[in-house]
Amino acid sequence: MANSPYQIDHPPIMFPTAPLLAALAAAAATPLAHAANATFFPTLNMTDTSGNLIQAHGGDIIRSSASGSNDTAWYWFGEDKTNETTSGHFQAVNCYKSPDFSSWEFVGPVLSPVSGTNISSDSVVERPKVLYNDLNDEYVMWFHSDSANYGAARVGVATSKTIDGTYSYRGSFKPFGNDSRDMTIYKDPDTQTAYLIYATTNNADFAIASLDSDYYNVNESLYTFSSVYYEAPGVFKINGLFYLLYSPQDGWTPTEDGYFTSSSMAGPWSASTLLAEKGSYAYLTQNAYDITINGTEETLYLYYGDHWSGNELGSSTYSFYPVVYDSQDKSISLHQTGGWTLDAETGIWSDLPFTTITAADSTTPNTTLISCADGCVGVEAANMTSSQTFSFTYSGSAGTKVLGLLYTYNGPKNSFLHVRVTVDGVVASGEALVETSRGTTVQQETGTIATLKDGSEVVLTLLDSNGDEFLIDGVKIYEDPSCG
Missing domain, CATH: 2.115.10.20 (Glycosyl hydrolase domain; family 43)
Structure with missing residues (x-):
């Protein structure tokens, strides 16, 4: 045993997937x-x-x-x-x-x-x-x-x-x-x-x-x-x-x-x-x-x-x-x-395989869409505010899905925003925390889970708009990998 460097302030004491949600x-x-x-x-x-x-x-x-x-x-x-x-x-x-x-x-x-x-x-x-x-x-x-x-x-x-x-x-x-x-x-x-x-x-x-x-x-x-x-x-x-x-x-x-x-x-x-x-x-x-x-x-x-x-x-x-x-x-x-x-x-x-709903292909009102910079999945993005949403109609198999929100947010450091996901008028799994812990113009992705069926109407709402531009240009939909 090596010579101990410790400042012993108490005798030693003995004390007694990718992961998913x-x-x-x-x-x-x-x-x-x-x-x-x-x-x-x-x-x-x-x-x-x-x-x-x-x-x-x-x-x-x-x-x-x-x-x-x-x-x-x-x-x-x-x-x-x-x-x-x-x-x-x-x-x-x-x-x-x-x-x-x-x-x-x-x-x-x-x-x-x-x-x-x-x-x-x-x-x-x-x-x-x-x-x-x-x-x-x-x-x-x-x-x-x-x-x-x-x-x-x-x-x-x-x-x-x-x-x-x-x-x-x-x-x-x-x-x-x-x-x-x-x-x-x-x-x-x-x-x-x-x-x-x-x-x-x-x-x-x-x-x-x-x-x-x-x-x-x-x-x-x-x-x-x-x-x-x-x-x-x-x-x-x-x-x-x-x-x-x-x-x-x-x-x-x-x-x-x-x-x-x-x-x-x-x-x-x-x-x-x-x-x-x-x-x-x-x-x-x-x-x-x-x-x-x-x-x-x-x-x-x-x-x-x-x-x-x-x-x-x-x-x-x-x-x-x-x-x-x-x-x-x-x-x-x-x-x-x-x-x-x-x-x-x-x-x-x-x-994992996924399908993408771009802003241009969504049901988001055209009045809220703006042109995307390089790096978007489409040519337009939804300019989210407390009153402007991103919405789409889901087409596909029913079941539990992971929704990946593609966003950019060039806001201040440690300024966290929340996006609420509703499916057919019902809040999905609570709120997806869009963890924008510092401003970045590089596209990020954050996820939440939701249960969807063919024809489901999905709406993303920004809960705490702070005046800084927050853009969603698409949503990836991942299948539950345990299915099939």
């Missing part, structure tokens, strides 16, 4: 012997097998076997932000389990508040990441450990002998005596060496350090990006090349995710490259963790991002996007999609 997840569930394809609708709220919202923000997803079991499953760790509107109220680090990345079972809280310590209920515990340590046959969790005013600026560590067991808090410390806030840890699958990547020097610098063999402490400072103000780190390793993801700092507001490359975690690192189209702000997400799925037929690089709702953190959602790797120039990019499916066993993925 409840309506879709229940229909798609299959016995473990026949793994289901995972179905992803980025920005939709995700539910567990009991129909409750998944609360696992800022976390990581790893594959492993539980103690005493031969079944390998995916385990998702993350922050419980139930009913939170602001940070600084630690509730738990939750764990969910899935055999196939499709349906997620709530295992329970695996790290809970400890009174009188740096992880008390009025502390900050963010970005929990769990790695398996081969040397000690042990699971090690690192996290951003802080005070409610973000003045403590530490990393915390907890350990468990089982992946889904209770984690014992070992303490919190400052790596090399330096402050640490937004962070991640990464394990090189080839060498088993683990690394801490963290924002330091009052958030100005972005540093990389190796961990000791136990994964309890930092070992060596390897590289520092100076005066860059980056956060939300993540790492892929593709064909021997490291890809270090980051986002510029701007509170809960999504920014332009980018990445660097290097043949060594110690650098030197390349110039930065954007991960998605400029102005898209990584499709209004922030990187949480980057997952490599080594399928039997293909390898998938999977981006897991938080879709933060900065004024109501508990309602924040998650966005999973395939990462496209270009073997010619060795670049990576997010594949923009409103709905896609994955066979996690084979690694094969594809976009």
